Amino acid sequence: MSRTLTRFGRTRVAALGCALLTAAVACVASHPAPASAAPAVASPETAPGSPGTPQPPTPVFTEDFENRQSALPIRLDDYTGTAGTTYTADPAWLVNCNGWIAAFDDPPGSDPSVAPQVRDCTPATGGPGTPGVTAWNRVRQLSRAIGDLNGSAVPSANHAVSAYTNGSVNSGNPGPDKVEFQTENPVPVTANGRFLTFSVNAAETSCDANHNHALLNYYLVDGTTSIPVTNRPIDPCTSGTEVEPGYFAGTFTGDAPLLFTGTEVGIKMINGQGSGNGNDHSFDDIRLLDVTPQLDKSFDPDRTGVGGSSLLTFTITNTDDLLAKDGWSFTDTLPPGLTLTTPADASTDCPAGTVSADDGGSTISLTGGALSAGQASCTVTARVTSSTAGTYTNDGSNITDSTGVNPPGSADVTFVPPAQGGIGLTKSATPSSFSAAGQVIRYTYHVTNTGDVPLTSVDVVDELAGVSDVSCPRSTLEPGESQDCTATYTITQDDVDRGSVTNVATAQGVPPGATEPLVSAPAEVTVRAVAKPAITIRKSVDPTTYGEVGQLLHYRYQVTNTGNVRLDRITVPDHRPGMSTVRCPQTTLAPGKAMTCTATYRITAADLRAQYVRNSARAQGYPPGSRTPVRSAPSAATAYAQVPVTG
Structure with missing residues (x-):
């Protein structure tokens, strides 16, 4: 429903001047912590180079309410962050012991200097609620509970915003679904297509069954449209942990990130609980988080013969919140001289998405991609080839269109020139399946000189991490000769969890008069796990x-x-x-x-x-x-x- 928010249209001292991830820098709208307290440190932006290993989200905007403009508590709508950021709330959340930026180190309720705050926290004569002095002291304790939660060196000095619902207006009842917190200045967004969500540290008391609990819902604001980033209301009592006797607190992150494509975004928190019986909480450490997945590329093998093929793998890795991310896409245009094979063998193991890769073409794209909740990563693959010898680099500049993924680093593949003669490789594994860590897979590589000249320095390269050195009986093969080389691999628990072990090998040998080895077409084998979850x-x-x-x-x-x-x-x-x-x-x-x-x-x-x-x-x-x-x-x-x- 439509509602006019207090001071929402007011001109402020300064507009928020940070761009969203233009240079991998987070905008921090918070006061530098005192020497006795640990300063807030933003996590680095996800970076390429760790495919399959989730990295932390990037705080884009934070507010810790430590820039209070008075030695005594002030209201949320009178507070200005260090970047000039201001905030608002529904009037019901700026009365009745609500909206005070307070710390436990502030004067107790018996001190005359906080008489206005105590008066605001005092119920009407004969009305429901806690005495004003007691309510004010519990507001102070809630701020300290969040200080305990966020690891403040001096928890009693931590400032938080009160939402204690105890006072004379409307018997202390704020009414349901009203704005408890909202930015007045939107955050500029210059990078297109970012997964964004909202996080808050909150503490609550009166958590027993006789009191109502806060029901916090998060929204991102695009112009006049509010878009939820929580699937269900957050109850700090039941979702938090007891950090002090009777005080429950936690870091609560929106579990439904938004793929945002607008130019500026606001933050809003609405409390679905309308009762003043309970609903006694406080909030702090507001964060707008970028939870965009990371894109990486790799070639396997990264060296093969002209006319051979290499598997190009795109790994899309979730951030370590492992939230569901739906709707991302990218298009990769191969560097000149590199093309898709015929057939391209393009596929994906992502839970959703359409792969486009024309046989013999030069682009691979995925649209409508998804990562499920709890999923660390997924992949898109296609085979590439070249008819020209050389090293080809595929990096972030080859991504011609992307939404909802961070750009990749570079990956190289080398196609070596043809030489006189030929070499072939087939590969097998024993046993054909496994079920536990510690089991050993034995690989056999059947290498054949398929040419009409002898080959020296015959060897097999298997790039599977953890495989033993490949052992071959001889380093020279005459035309038509074959030999079996062997290696072993010990299964890890990650292999059992992953469900299979796939590795690719190539054989190589040097013909007379050549300086570069002749490389076989890659040979691949997959050994599957027998999963027995219980x-x-x-x-x-x-x-x-x-x-x-x-x-x-x-x-x-x-x-x-x-x-x-x-x-x-x-x-x-x-x-x-x-x-x-x-x-x-x-x-x-x-x-x-x-x-x-x-x-x-x-x-x-x-x-x-x-x-x-x-x-x-x-x-x-x-x-x-x-x-x-x-x-x-x-x-x-x-x-x-x-x-x-x-x-």
Whole structure:
């Protein structure tokens, strides 16, 4: 719905003057931290050269509210960041103990210097809410809780924006779906097609079942259009961790990045919770994040004979948030002298996207590309060839059109001139499959002199990382002679998780009078993994007896990866009403590894009447590359009511 925001049309001191990733520099709208505090440091932009290894996102814009223009707390709409950035909110979030930029080191509620703040936090006579002095002190504690979360050297000096919903206006109720924070000055965007999302540090108290919780929704603003970058509201109570007794906090990043193609963008946070009963939180460390994937190129082999072929691989690597990224595209135009083979054998293992590569053509493109949530990378491949000897460089300048990917570095391929004679290679592997790390694959390379002159310095080059040196019986082959060379490779857990090991080899030998070796066409072999994903859970409760309403039961869930592949995005749903969220120390388990997750439950009167509490849970996780989870058998735990002793 349409709403006029406080001071939204006001002319400010300066416009935000940072461009989005024009020179890989993040715009930081924050005050330099004091000597006692660690300064905010922006992560570097993703860089080519690490295909398949996710890198951190790039903060494009940050605000830590440390540039307060007064020794005493001020309102959000009176604050100006160091870059001249100003902010606004709905009027309901600028009254009732809301919108104050405060620190624990600010005066306590009993100090007369903060009488205006205490008065703003005081409920109407006879109305609902906490006394103003108490509310103000909890605002200070929330700022310190975020200081604990973000690792401030002096957490009590950390400033955050209050959203405590305690006061006399409308009984402290802000009303649902109102703007709690918004930039007044949009951030210029000069680089086309970036995946952007929004991140906030937030803390909340009053997290019990008797109070309502904040429901934070993030938006990017394109002109007058607000576009959500969260799939569901964020509840700091249930999604955070307890950093101080009764205070839960976390770093909460929008999980639905936007492929943004506009020229400037704003940031907005809306709270879906309209009640002042609870909804007691604070926020800090606003970040606009660039989570654009990285594009890399490689050739395999990177040296082959004229008329032979090399596999050109484009690797699209997610940022380490591993959020879903949909809609990216790129077109690569090969350097002169390099063409696609006929057939081009173009393909992709990305979960979505259309590959275009004409046989014998010079361009490869992918449109509508996607990375699924939790996916580290995917690839696009095509085969290239050349009829002219030389070294060909394919780099970022060959990308003639791209959206939603960072540009690649360079990759070289060399085609050596033809020589008198010929050499051929076939390759095989034993066994034909594997199922566990440590198993050994034996490769056999059958090398043949297919020409009519002898070849010297005969060798086999296999570029698979980790393969042993290739051993050949002889270094010379007469015309028509063959020999079998061998090598071994020990399977790693990454191979099992990946599902296969593919490697390409070439044979080479030097004919009489030549200085460059003659190189065979590449020979490729793939050995597949036999995946056996499995997970188990064992549930227990402590104590095993109870005797009164409100008694707390502590549940432990021992989760074990009993399969042979890594499991990601592990969760333990426990759907018993009243059960807290099950918290696990990690979301990934290697084969054979285990972890203990925890949850709590408070006894009710109905539990006393029932004489026991019994419930079960399952664990689930996703094998690499799978959209279907593997689930454990259920495990149950029972606590019994204590029988009163009579007589």
